[in-house]
Amino acid sequence: MSTLHMVNKSPFERNAMQSCLEHTLEGDGVILFEDGVYGAVKGSAVTGLIEKKAGTVKVYVLGPDLAARGITDGRIVDGITVVDYPDFVELVTTHERTQSWL
Amino acid sequence: MSEAKKFLYVNRRAPYGTIYALESLEVVLIGAAFDQAVSLAFIDDGVFQLAKGQDTKGLGVKNFSPTFRALGDYGVTKFYVEKESLAERGLSEDDLMPITYEDENDGFAEKPSLIFVDRAEMARVMRDQDVVLSF
Numbered sequence: 001m002s003t004l005h006m007v008n009k010s011p012f013e014r015n016a017m018q019s020c021l022e023h024t025l026e027g028d029g030v031i032l033f034e035d036g037v038y039g040a041v042k043g044s045a046v047t048g049l050i051e052k053k054a055g056t057v058k059v060y061v062l063g064p065d066l067a068a069r070g071i072t073d074g075r076i077v078d079g080i081t082v083v084d085y086p087d088f089v090e091l092v093t094t095h096e097r098t099q100s101w102l
Numbered sequence: 103m104s105e106a107k108k109f110l111y112v113n114r115r116a117p118y119g120t121i122y123a124l125e126s127l128e129v130v131l132i133g134a135a136f137d138q139a140v141s142l143a144f145i146d147d148g149v150f151q152l153a154k155g156q157d158t159k160g161l162g163v164k165n166f167s168p169t170f171r172a173l174g175d176y177g178v179t180k181f182y183v184e185k186e187s188l189a190e191r192g193l194s195e196d197d198l199m200p201i202t203y204e205d206e207n208d209g210f211a212e213k214p215s216l217i218f219v220d221r222a223e224m225a226r227v228m229r230d231q232d233v234v235l236s237f
Contacts, residue, residue: 001229002229003228003229003234015146016114019114019145019146022221022225023145023221023224023225023228024225025225025226025229028229097231097232097233097234098234099112099228099234099236100236101114101236102114102122102236102237
């Protein structure tokens with residue numbers, strides 16, 4: 001039933017993450033990667049969007065993309081899970097479909 | 103042959119600033135030719151693709167908006183349009199091209215292809231698919 005939503009654009013440049021979150025349903029997963037990882041950082045203008053969905057949607061962020069951008073795990077919004085590449089593949093297989101938000 | 107899969111093409115971009123909208127339409131036509139169950143979704147700036155009165159003569163590029171009206175002949179008869187995306191852009195349903203199809207199961211009666219849904223309904227339409235392709 002569930003969908004893995006994939007967001008790879010900065011939420012400060014495009015509305016992909018916002019639109020994605022507004023179209024999620026309970027049980028869905030959202031993975032932030034590439035420039036999408038900026039959406040996972042605490043205390044930004046978009047933090048509230050993620051916190052609002054925290055109860056119903058599981059949010060993941062790709063660790064290597066955080067590290068590349070100098071973002072330490074301590075700066076990630078509470079409740080977001082940091083994953084590696086094998087985890088990402090696993091998420092694709094454990095959700096029924098994927099949906100990209102370009 | 104396996105059963106046809108349900109494909110949803112999600113359009114989130116305005117038509118002429120980038121190539122996304124035209125490429126989406128090309129892929130939709132290909133999918134339809136392969137007898138898949140194809141429907142379209144228009145959200146965010148994607149709703150601009152359906153605007154009435156598009157005239158690209160001054161740009162020297164193809165106005166592909168009339169092609170949407172031909173999709174019914176390829177069995178593509180469901181265009182889900184998000185009401186919130188229209189409202190956010192100051193658009194109403196009347197600002198869009200009328201798009202219809204002939205229902206071969208109902209004496210070829212002409213029926214509207216545009217289905218206006220709210221954001222929550224759109225989320226359920228997305229979850230109802232086998233494959234979701236984004237443009």
